[in-house]
Amino acid sequence: MDILNTNEVDKVIKDYKPTHIIHLAGQSNVKLAWENPQVTILNNTIGTLNILNAIKNYSPYTTLLSIGSSEEYGSSSEVLEYIDESHVTHPKNPYGVSKLSACQLVQQFVGAYQIQAIHVRPFNHIGPKQSEGFVTQDFAKQIVEIEKGRIDSPIKVGNLSSVRDFTDVSDIVSAYYKLLLNGRIGEIYNVCSGIGVSIQELLNEFVALSESFIEVKVDPSKFRPIEHKFIVGSNKKIINDTGWNPKMELGQSLLQILDYYRKL
Numbered sequence: 001m002d003i004l005n006t007n008e009v010d011k012v013i014k015d016y017k018p019t020h021i022i023h024l025a026g027q028s029n030v031k032l033a034w035e036n037p038q039v040t041i042l043n044n045t046i047g048t049l050n051i052l053n054a055i056k057n058y059s060p061y062t063t064l065l066s067i068g069s070s071e072e073y074g075s076s077s078e079v080l081e082y083i084d085e086s087h088v089t090h091p092k093n094p095y096g097v098s099k100l101s102a103c104q105l106v107q108q109f110v111g112a113y114q115i116q117a118i119h120v121r122p123f124n125h126i127g128p129k130q131s132e133g134f135v136t137q138d139f140a141k142q143i144v145e146i147e148k149g150r151i152d153s154p155i156k157v158g159n160l161s162s163v164r165d166f167t168d169v170s171d172i173v174s175a176y177y178k179l180l181l182n183g184r185i186g187e188i189y190n191v192c193s194g195i196g197v198s199i200q201e202l203l204n205e206f207v208a209l210s211e212s213f214i215e216v217k218v219d220p221s222k223f224r225p226i227e228h229k230f231i232v233g234s235n236k237k238i239i240n241d242t243g244w245n246p247k248m249e250l251g252q253s254l255l256q257i258l259d260y261y262r263k264l
């Protein structure tokens with residue numbers, strides 16, 4: 001269904017009365033959000049509102065897992081800090097605004113209408129088959145194209161100085177499952193590894209996993225209008241409440257992403 005079509009959303013939720021909904025539909029690319037903020041706000045915020053409204057009207061016993069983002073915090077600290085759920089929220093791009101607005105609507109619907117909802121703030125997640133336009137895909141695809149002789153070195157990269165917190169998508173999925181079972185209704189949960197990795201380190205790991213000679217060229221057109229230096233989270237709350245713990249090492253995830261492109 002189209003989450004912007006209220007008739008369709010209402011009908012599906014009324015007909016199925018699902019026990020659980022994991023709401024992942026949305027525009028998730030930060031760069032694209034700068035290029036098309038309207039589409040981002042519409043899908044991420046109004047789309048979530050439509051689902052909340054349908055649950056309120058037609059299926060009040062549904063548990064909703066609303067997927068937000070660490071971009072809601074908009075941390076711009078110059079020193080590494082571990083962002084927990086009580087951290088101030090000052091989103092720095094339209095994507096972060098769209099997800100924070102969705103989060104606030106979720107909390108209002110929980111308070112006003114007793115909707116059974118939990119809001120999640122996942123930090124960067126990675127894995128094979130992620131859409132292009134995210135950093136690991138952009139790097140891996142170019143490296144494999146060089147390995148296969150389809151393009152020449154160098155690979156083009158954006159800002160290498162930022163620091164992010166990466167979790168394998170398989171661990172993210174297990175976090176969502178555990179939150180549906182044991183998360184507290186009305187709460188916000190970070191999903192993250194708690195480990196900060198600079199994009200330069202990420203690139204170095206990728207290059208080390210390839211036998212080809214990879215040169216690197218920084219391409220200013222890949223920079224964003226505003227860039228966060230550090231986005232690293234605290235995962236204490238989800239671990240305490242659900243027993244979740246990420247299992248995949250970063251190197252394993254990067255190898256799986258490279259191997260995915262190698263087999264294409």
Ligand code: GDD
Pocket residue numbers: 028029030031068069070071122123124125133134135136138139156157158159160162163164199222223224227228231
């Ligand atoms: N995409 C991309 N491509 N990013 C690059 C590149 C490149 O070639 N070179 C450097 N970067 C830098 C970006 O400037 C950014 O600092 C970092 O790598 C990560 O970029 P993305 O993978 O595009 O992710 P993001 O941090 O902007 O947003 C992701 O994480 C959020 C959670 O923190 C997305 O997955 C969001 O949907 C998610 O909510």
